Amino acid sequence: MFKEITIIDDDKIQVFLFLKFMEKMDKAEIVSSFVNGKEAFDEMKERSENNASYPDIIFLDLNMPVWDGWLFYDEFKKLPNSDAITIYILTSSLSSVDNDKAIERGLNEKYLNKPLNFEQLRELLQNK
Template identity: 40%
Template sequence: MKKNKSICIIEDDENYLILTQKMIEFTGLFGEILTFRNGKEAFEGILQRKKDTESFPDFILVDINMPIWDAWDFLDEFSKYSSEFSGMIYIITSSINKVDEAKAHKYPFVKGYLKKPVGLEKLIEIFSS
């Protein structure tokens, strides 16, 4: 994978956000790391990035339970642009609710459902897919 790839992390837990960002930086695989604290902020930021650079991030990691817009709100709105999106979205969550996992699979552009904590090896594996 070339380093010019971009990734977006949507996570409201500051500690987990920093940890994930540091692990991603450690891989050296991404030239740009975008971070957002909720789904609405992420949706608006990603659309602005698309407008500015004519591209969506290559990877999006999204937590389920967040304030303002949760993952489902984000995915519902983002699905309107899914035909233009060629990247990969992974849900990364502490939820053990089987309903959440089943719901995630209803979005064809969601490539995986990962339970926290996600280690460095797993991140490298999904970035290499």
């Protein structure tokens, strides 16, 4: 059982789906969501300053308003102890530019294309 799994995505339906999947799987005590990278980063920064724990796993969308996924990723990585957190990119982007950015950051194995189906998600969390 994970303590907390987070999804950062501006798409309400995607967040709804994710929360439903997680509810059915019953794999995490808390499932939190943020609507863009900035909102998520502010929360993570505050936790870092208060010595509160980060989520165990973050599912990160790329194309979002305010702060996109890449900006969140790069800024979050600068926070202390963020290296221990697993981040999955969860995007509908098929752009090779995003793909290249993922490779640059060593995320090739953690780059997921939407739609993420129930079985995929379950398998992913089982192997963690």
